[in-house]
Amino acid sequence: MADEIKIGAYVCKGCGLGERLNTGQLETTATRDGKAKFAKSHDFLCSADGVAMIQKDIDSGETNHVVIAACSRRAKAEAFAFKNVTISRANLREGVIWVRPDTAEAKETTQDMADDYVRMACAESKFQKQPAPSGEQTLCKEILVVGGGISGMTAALEAAKAGYPATIIEKSGQLGGVMAQLHRRVPTKAPYAQPEDTSVESLIAEISANKKVTVMLNAKVAKTDGAPGRFSVDIAVESGSVQNKMFGAIVQASGMKSFDANILTEFSYGKTPNVITQLELEALAKAANGGPIKRKDGKEVKSVVFVQCAGQRSTKPGHLSYCSGFCCTASIKQAMYFKDANPNVDTVVMYTDLRTPGAGGEDFYRSGQNKGVIFTKGVVNSVAPNGNDLTVNFKDLILDEEISMPADLVVLATGQLPNSGPDPYAVPMEADKNDAEAVAASKAAHEVAVSVESILNLNYRQGTDLPHLKHGFTDSHFICFPYETRRTGIYSAGPVRRPMDSWQATIDATGAAMKAILEAENAGKGMAAHPRSGDLSFPAFRKEGCTQCKRCTVECPFGAINEDERGYPQFNESRCRRCGTCMGACPVRVISFENYSVDTVGSQIKGVDMPDEFSEKPRILVLACENDAYPALDMAAQNKLEYSAFARVVPVRCLGSVNTIWLTDALNSGYDGVVLMGCQKGDDYQCHFVKGSEIAGVRMSKIGDTLKTLNLEEARVATYEVAITDVDRVPKLINDMAETVAKVGMSPFKF
Amino acid sequence: MTDLNKQMVEQYRNSFLKEVEANVEEGEWVKMCMQCGVCSGSCPLGPYWDHPPQELFMMIRAGKREEVLASSSMWMCTSCYNCIARCPRELPITHIMHGLAHYAKRLGLAPKNQPTMKFSQKFWDNLMVTGRVNELKLGLSLYFMNGLVEGIKTSLKMKNIGLGMLLTKRMNPMEMLGGHSVKDKSGFKAMIKKAQELEAARIAKFKTP
Structure with a gap:
């Protein structure tokens, strides 16, 4: 392909564009201001005829940089998916005519708006390059599964069934994990009435019969190097030998740890052998094997009380603040152990809120009631030994009274803790170390102690293990893509991701195996994972400009960037999600993507025609996150909600990719206001790149200094958190800025 | 007890x-x-x-x-x-x-002295006599449920309504003398007896654990 940039601009006249806008003028704008080689208009550009017209020009070499002035880039993407050219879209439909009234007095500003979007698209086109795979990629179909419990076994089997060889690394001497300690499991099939077999044995048999699954017992991950498609893993076996194997993707199914009930002294745990945890009861039930369940002292249990939420959903120190989600159904199941062996055993489940998640949860609860399990809404204050037996003192919440009852055995429904490795961000990284606030915040966020032993031993710039969200559970985008962790190609499944029961863990593991397969394939093609699936562009940097400041390696939300021995960034393309946070971070602006760079956006900002101070035509720059804010703007347009004709919207991959130079340039060149729209940040973040909007928030909090040096009002820059559903709100935010500008006056920086 | x-x-x-x-x-x-x-x-x-x-x-x-x-x-x-x-x-x-x-x-x-219970008992007793509810007797027995004085007071208060019902033939004073019964009185008694037997049988069934 020739190196010469030949911009071909195509203006669509369909969808009312032809009637509302002077398309002839738009063509002139494209060739005169946009420096397009030629401009053409078509009555119906996305029709087969219109597409064929463009394709013909591409085939004949007339153009290699296509500018389409029609609808939003989110519409008709399939029709305009031309190969071997760059494509830039001017959003005249959702961005202009649908948000402006069709009146004579609005006609001039509406045309101004359209002209600017054509200029911006042409300017962007000039700096765009076609993304191509780096050549770094390798296809490796091997899947590594860390952990041999029910999640790990399921993930390995599912991967193997799909044709991807899996290796299970289990640190203990046998498969099965916690599940192998259970007598029965909560039913997974209709009619959800009876506890069923744990399925551990059948899973183990299936695994040993499957040639594509390799099991390594008494083994640990000593080191994980590389990136998706080329993870180089050192596996250390207890005997001392270490072997190296290549993997395409990793599933971490390291499971759960039981809550330590020893701190529950009010329930006499540890003081008497007759107060036990659910897991300890499973051992007694296994020993009884369907017969009457006996206590440790050999006495047959005639009455048993289950204490729900023991050390959970509580603010007391050392307790878990969350609901583990599995214990209510587990108690129903265990009460059935007693009732099925002898219907005359008194079984009482003491709960405050009975939660039975899953399709069959309610049926199982009903089945328990049918068998005569008594459910009492009450809070247990204490359990006191009474000779060989126990007295349970509780407050009945329905009858509102303090009362006590005798019991042979008390079972505590204690919760789950994730078995995760150390959080890479538990200790703030170098760049934040001077910030006392960051240190305190980070300490507060990691109150629940988790194992300090690393599970994955990643050789990453940002720590050895998967980052946590809260309570040690691995971080994942809960709403949009729950399996994606903050380390591309490594998926967590089961109770290490969030508290769950065995059936949910099975489903979770299946999903994680599927994502692992997808990522192994993606890595082989050089394509991005969620949310920019299929994106071939990746960040590169200009080495001679780099100051080795390490901002990019520290701020990358996915730990994708390592440092070489001289401190230069190493991007590890297949670890990258293509959010551009590194690009936004770079103070010397040497990081760029082929089709998204400081220049592609910067040139759009500068491409806008800037009327003088006395024209009464201010300009407002809107940088909108392409994941939520931009679709919300499109939907507002579909609903024909109007907003100011002075706004110029530029979509960005993530607010994290916004380099402050864009703001400085915009304010310097005469923009009167800047609105930034990103996703919600914090613990319940909605940012598609996890930390992008948060990092942007930090950067923008410092924009005040820039404004001060320019002697501009702080109100001229506003940052908002916008959700995709904020359809009615987004036009208002733009109009608010237009009002602010009207109040504080035009920018004095127009030439 | x-x-x-x-x-x-x-x-x-x-x-x-x-x-x-x-x-x-x-x-x-x-x-x-x-x-x-x-x-x-x-x-x-x-x-x-x-x-x-x-x-x-x-x-x-x-x-x-x-x-x-x-x-x-x-x-x-x-x-x-x-x-x-x-x-x-x-x-x-x-x-x-x-x-x-x-x-x-x-x-x-x-x-x-639970009023609903007392009324229910009166209703039942009234019904069992003829197989029909004798409304006149049931009404009067309610007036006098809590003693003679209250019964007379209530009767006087309801006097005009009673007279009006007599005039419009809504109430037959002859009902005071026994009153009319269901056509098959012995059949009714048999039916009630059977129902009571069934009830007893149901309870007996549960009695053996």
Whole structure:
């Protein structure tokens, strides 16, 4: 392909564009201001005829940089998916005519708006390059599964069934994990009435019969190097030998740890052998094997009380603040152990809120009631030994009274803790170390102690293990893509991701195996994972400009960037999600993507025609996150909600990719206001790149200094958190800025 | 303590729930209550109950035998069926309330002078004579339920209504003399006898654990 940039601009006249806008003028704008080689208009550009017209020009070499002035880039993407050219879209439909009234007095500003979007698209086109795979990629179909419990076994089997060889690394001497300690499991099939077999044995048999699954017992991950498609893993076996194997993707199914009930002294745990945890009861039930369940002292249990939420959903120190989600159904199941062996055993489940998640949860609860399990809404204050037996003192919440009852055995429904490795961000990284606030915040966020032993031993710039969200559970985008962790190609499944029961863990593991397969394939093609699936562009940097400041390696939300021995960034393309946070971070602006760079956006900002101070035509720059804010703007347009004709919207991959130079340039060149729209940040973040909007928030909090040096009002820059559903709100935010500008006056920086 | 009550206490020593399941009409549903409180919230007479249905169910499970059976709560039920229509667990709550009331009465534990209970007894006795409800007698017996003085006062207060009903032939004074009966009186008696047998059989069935 020739190196010469030949911009071909195509203006669509369909969808009312032809009637509302002077398309002839738009063509002139494209060739005169946009420096397009030629401009053409078509009555119906996305029709087969219109597409064929463009394709013909591409085939004949007339153009290699296509500018389409029609609808939003989110519409008709399939029709305009031309190969071997760059494509830039001017959003005249959702961005202009649908948000402006069709009146004579609005006609001039509406045309101004359209002209600017054509200029911006042409300017962007000039700096765009076609993304191509780096050549770094390798296809490796091997899947590594860390952990041999029910999640790990399921993930390995599912991967193997799909044709991807899996290796299970289990640190203990046998498969099965916690599940192998259970007598029965909560039913997974209709009619959800009876506890069923744990399925551990059948899973183990299936695994040993499957040639594509390799099991390594008494083994640990000593080191994980590389990136998706080329993870180089050192596996250390207890005997001392270490072997190296290549993997395409990793599933971490390291499971759960039981809550330590020893701190529950009010329930006499540890003081008497007759107060036990659910897991300890499973051992007694296994020993009884369907017969009457006996206590440790050999006495047959005639009455048993289950204490729900023991050390959970509580603010007391050392307790878990969350609901583990599995214990209510587990108690129903265990009460059935007693009732099925002898219907005359008194079984009482003491709960405050009975939660039975899953399709069959309610049926199982009903089945328990049918068998005569008594459910009492009450809070247990204490359990006191009474000779060989126990007295349970509780407050009945329905009858509102303090009362006590005798019991042979008390079972505590204690919760789950994730078995995760150390959080890479538990200790703030170098760049934040001077910030006392960051240190305190980070300490507060990691109150629940988790194992300090690393599970994955990643050789990453940002720590050895998967980052946590809260309570040690691995971080994942809960709403949009729950399996994606903050380390591309490594998926967590089961109770290490969030508290769950065995059936949910099975489903979770299946999903994680599927994502692992997808990522192994993606890595082989050089394509991005969620949310920019299929994106071939990746960040590169200009080495001679780099100051080795390490901002990019520290701020990358996915730990994708390592440092070489001289401190230069190493991007590890297949670890990258293509959010551009590194690009936004770079103070010397040497990081760029082929089709998204400081220049592609910067040139759009500068491409806008800037009327003088006395024209009464201010300009407002809107940088909108392409994941939520931009679709919300499109939907507002579909609903024909109007907003100011002075706004110029530029979509960005993530607010994290916004380099402050864009703001400085915009304010310097005469923009009167800047609105930034990103996703919600914090613990319940909605940012598609996890930390992008948060990092942007930090950067923008410092924009005040820039404004001060320019002697501009702080109100001229506003940052908002916008959700995709904020359809009615987004036009208002733009109009608010237009009002602010009207109040504080035009920018004095127009030439 | 009535003999029946003594016997029941012996039999179900620690499990009032089992006793209710065995002896109360639809009592086997009590264990299925999930304490959502929709019945209590739906009851138009809710504020007048000492213990709304959901609470009664919890008391039964908690073994509060005396408190439940001596309660006036279930006697407050007017059979509007709101609770049955709304119960997400489909418990026949109205029927259970009547079943509890009936059982409490049989055991002699129902509160003395409970007006609903007294009326029910009068209704039953009245009905059993001829197989039809004699409205004149039932009405008058209600007037005099709480003594002669109140009975005369009430009668005088209702005098004009009574006379009006006589004039419009809505009330026949001859009903005072026995009153008319169902066509097949012996058949009616047989039917009631059979129903009582069935009830006894049902209870007997539960008695052997």
